[in-house]
Amino acid sequence: MQPPVLSGHGLEGPRQVVLGALTLLSLHKHLGQSVTLGEGNGRSVRLTIVGTATMPTLSDLGGQHLEMGQGAVLSAALLPAALKNPFQDRLRGPEGFFIQFRPGVNSQAAVRRLNRIAKPLSNTDNFGVYPAGVQRPAEIVDYRSMGTTPAILGASLGAGAVVALGLTLLASVRRRRRDLALLKTLGFTRRQLGLTVATQSTVAVAIGAVVGVPLGIVVGRVLWDLFAGGINAVAQPTVPVVSIALIALGALVLANVVAAVPGRIAARTPTALLLRAE
Numbered sequence: 001m002q003p004p005v006l007s008g009h010g011l012e013g014p015r016q017v018v019l020g021a022l023t024l025l026s027l028h029k030h031l032g033q034s035v036t037l038g039e040g041n042g043r044s045v046r047l048t049i050v051g052t053a054t055m056p057t058l059s060d061l062g063g064q065h066l067e068m069g070q071g072a073v074l075s076a077a078l079l080p081a082a083l084k085n086p087f088q089d090r091l092r093g094p095e096g097f098f099i100q101f102r103p104g105v106n107s108q109a110a111v112r113r114l115n116r117i118a119k120p121l122s123n124t125d126n127f128g129v130y131p132a133g134v135q136r137p138a139e140i141v142d143y144r145s146m147g148t149t150p151a152i153l154g155a156s157l158g159a160g161a162v163v164a165l166g167l168t169l170l171a172s173v174r175r176r177r178r179d180l181a182l183l184k185t186l187g188f189t190r191r192q193l194g195l196t197v198a199t200q201s202t203v204a205v206a207i208g209a210v211v212g213v214p215l216g217i218v219v220g221r222v223l224w225d226l227f228a229g230g231i232n233a234v235a236q237p238t239v240p241v242v243s244i245a246l247i248a249l250g251a252l253v254l255a256n257v258v259a260a261v262p263g264r265i266a267a268r269t270p271t272a273l274l275l276r277a278e
Contacts (some may be wrong), residue, residue, distance in 0.1 A: 001098065002018070002053065002073060003018070003053040003054050003055055003056055003073060004053060004054050004234045005018070005051050005052070005053050006021060006051075006052045006053055006054060006232065006234065007031065007051055007052045008031045008049075008050050008051025008052060009050055009051050010050075010051060010053070010073075011050070011051075011073050011074070011075065012050070013075070014075040014077050014078060015045070015046070015047055015048060016047060016048050016049075016050045016074075016075075017035060017037070017047040017048070017049055017050070017072055017073065017074045018049075018050060018051045018052065018053050018072065018073040018074075019035075019049060019051075019052055019053075019071070019072050019073075020052065020053065020054075020055045020067075020068065020069040020070045020071045020072070020232065021052045021069040021232045022067065022069030022070050022232065023069065023070050023071060023072060024049065024052055025069075029049055030049070031049055031050065031051065031052070032048070032049065032050075033048075033049055034046045034047060034048050034049070035047055035049060037074065037078060045078060047074065047078075052232075053073060054068045054232055054233055054234050055067070055068050055069065055070060055071035055073075055137075055232075056068075056135075056137070057135040057136060057137045058096070058135070066137060066138065067137055067138050067139065067232075068137045068139055068231060068232045068233055069231070069232035087127075089125055089126065090125050099114070099131075111131060111133070114131040115131055118130065118131050137231075139231035139232075139233070162254065162258055165201065165204065165205070165255065165258050166258045166261070166262070168204075169197060169200065169201055169258065169259055169262035170261075170262050170265070172197075172200065172262070173197060173262045173265050173266045173269075177269055180193055180196075180266050180269040181269050181270065181271050183196070184269060184271050185271050190267035190268070191267070193263070193266045193267045193269065194259075194260075194263030194264060194266060194267045195263070196263075196266065197259050197262050197263040197266050198255075198256050198259040198260075198263055200259070201255040201256065201258060201259035201262075202252060202255050202256060202259075204255070205251050205252055205254075205255035206252065208251075209248045209251055209252070213244060213248060217239055217244075220237070221237045221239075224237045225237065
């Protein structure tokens with residue numbers, strides 16, 4: 001198992017190394033160039049940089065949140081024996097295991113079961129076995145600190161759009177009073193006049209949805225790619241088709257709700273207004 005590759009390819013041999021993007025930048029190197037790895041005792045080996053990858057957070061319990069752009073992946077065969085077992089443990093083997101829960105598993109219950117499994121395994125030879133929770137990189141921790149700010153911003157923009165639509169319809173009804181009076185004189189009922197305003201509102205929102213939804217998807221993907229690239233994460237944007245369709249449908253319904261008050265005002269337009277104007 002290796003971290004997800006951002007450029008180049010993953011580790012394929014003992015004389016290769018995969019670096020984090022920030023580590024590569026700090027070394028002033030490029031893919032295909034070499035770096036020197038010191039093995040101790042004055043020994044060193046040249047490794048070819050074959051790729052960059054999103055580095056996971058690997059630290060002790062309570063350790064700091066590492067960054068996704070820092071680190072290196074290299075062959076364990078290059079590590080001296082002293083580094084593989086610095087405390088001369090009698091129990092040799094991996095220092096950690098990655099565990100992935102099946103979909104639908106209760107994570108809290110699974111962690112409690114892991115703790116029950118780990119407790120009898122802890123001894124003085126292995127310095128204790130401690131299940132750790134999800135260790136997220138610093139960039140993800142910082143992003144989560146934003147909380148509901150994006151949702152609040154989106155709701156505020158939506159509320160502003162609704163108010164703007166309502167004011168536009170009211171201004172349109174006041175400006176078109178003579179036209180509405182003429183339609184009423186020609187036989188339009190109060191219901192048909194209200195439907196005229198509702199149609200105007202629906203068409204405006206429909207045009208906005210037809211243009212805005214595809215444009216929003218494109219711009220969203222571009223901005224997400226820039227954001228993911230900035231924090232050295234794997235850019236895998238997804239388009240929630242069902243959610244977008246529900247939002248567009250909800251916008252059309254809301255357009256008719258907003259048009260209710262201007263529609264009632266239009267329906268009450270007196271025909272005498274046209275006669276006075278003539």
